[in-house]
Amino acid sequence: DLSYVYAAAEEIADLIEGFTVVVTKSTVPVGAGDEIERIIRARRPDAEFAVVSNPEFLREGAAIEDFKRPDRVVVGTEDERARAVMRELYRPLNLNETPLLFTGRRTSELIKYAANAFLAMKITFINEMADLCEVVGADVQQVARGIGLDKRIGAKFLHAGPGYGGSCFPKDTL
Numbered sequence: 001d002l003s004y005v006y007a008a009a010e011e012i013a014d015l016i017e018g019f020t021v022v023v024t025k026s027t028v029p030v031g032a033g034d035e036i037e038r039i040i041r042a043r044r045p046d047a048e049f050a051v052v053s054n055p056e057f058l059r060e061g062a063a064i065e066d067f068k069r070p071d072r073v074v075v076g077t078e079d080e081r082a083r084a085v086m087r088e089l090y091r092p093l094n095l096n097e098t099p100l101l102f103t104g105r106r107t108s109e110l111i112k113y114a115a116n117a118f119l120a121m122k123i124t125f126i127n128e129m130a131d132l133c134e135v136v137g138a139d140v141q142q143v144a145r146g147i148g149l150d151k152r153i154g155a156k157f158l159h160a161g162p163g164y165g166g167s168c169f170p171k172d173t174l
Contacts, residue, residue, distance in 0.1 A: 002028065002029075002032060002035075005024070005026065005028060005036065006035065006036070006039055008045060009022070009035075009036045009039040009040055010039060010040075012040060012042040013039065013043035013044045013047065014043070014044075015048045015050055016040070016044055018048065019048040019049065019111040020047070020048070020050075021041065021049070021050050021052055021077075021081075021082045021085045021086070022036065022049055022051045022052065023051075023052045023053075023086075024036065024051070024052070024053050024054065025054055025055065025056050026055075026056075026057075027055060027086075027112050027113070027116075028053075028109060029109070030106050030109045030110050030113070030142040031106060031109070032109065033051045033052075033076070033105045033109060034051075034105070034106075036086065037051045037106050039157070046135075050077055050079035050081065050082035052075060052077040052079075052082050052086060052105065053075070053076035053077070053105045053106075053108035054072055054073070054074065054075050054076070054108070055108060055109070055112035056112075057070060057071065057074075057112070057115060057174070058166070058174045059168070063106065067118075069096065069098070069113035070093065070098055071099075071156070072098065072099040072100075072101055073090050073093060073098055073101065073104070074101050074103065074108050074112075074144065075090075075100065075102050075108065075110050076102075076103050076104055076106070076107055076108020076109060076111075077102070077104075077105055078104055078105065087103075089119065091148060093101060095169050096114050099108075100108055119157050122156075122157040122158060123157050123159075123161075124162050126140070126144055126158045126159065127160055127161070128156075129135075129143055129144070129160070130160035140160045141147075141160075144159065144160070146152065168172050
């Protein structure tokens with residue numbers, strides 16, 4: 001339900017003065033930024049603004065640490081002025097060598113879903129391996145360690161258990 005996002009776009013439209021960068025941090029369907037732009041443009045055809053997708057990649061229980069030291073920052077915009085604003089906003093993180101990835105807005109929106117789907121797939125995969133280990137008499141923890149040491153795979157999200165949950169994975173992988 002994006003009604004709150006679209007209502008916020010209407011409120012923002014009424015308040016725009018000068019060039020304004022409107023940033024979506026929430027996970028939104030691909031193309032939501034286009035609709036936000038349309039809503040603002042319909043309400044304020046004269047406004048100078050850019051809608052930017054800047055998805056969060058915060059883990060539950062580690063949000064503060066992830067905010068301070070993100071693996072990467074993804075910024076989706078085709079507007080050069082917005083790109084400059086976002087680059088300056090994230091400059092302190094860039095000093096810590098956090099990769100700052102600029103993409104198109106729709107690409108940025110999809111990156112969030114792709115990341116969540118991939119991590120959910122890793123959890124599902126190791127749970128399937130746990131079932132197979134039971135059948136063949138192997139140790140799933142050693143299998144997970146053995147494949148997790150491969151830098152192309154990595155050890156994170158390779159812990160057999162009840163499956164994935166939380167506030168993002170279930171809704172983002174349907």
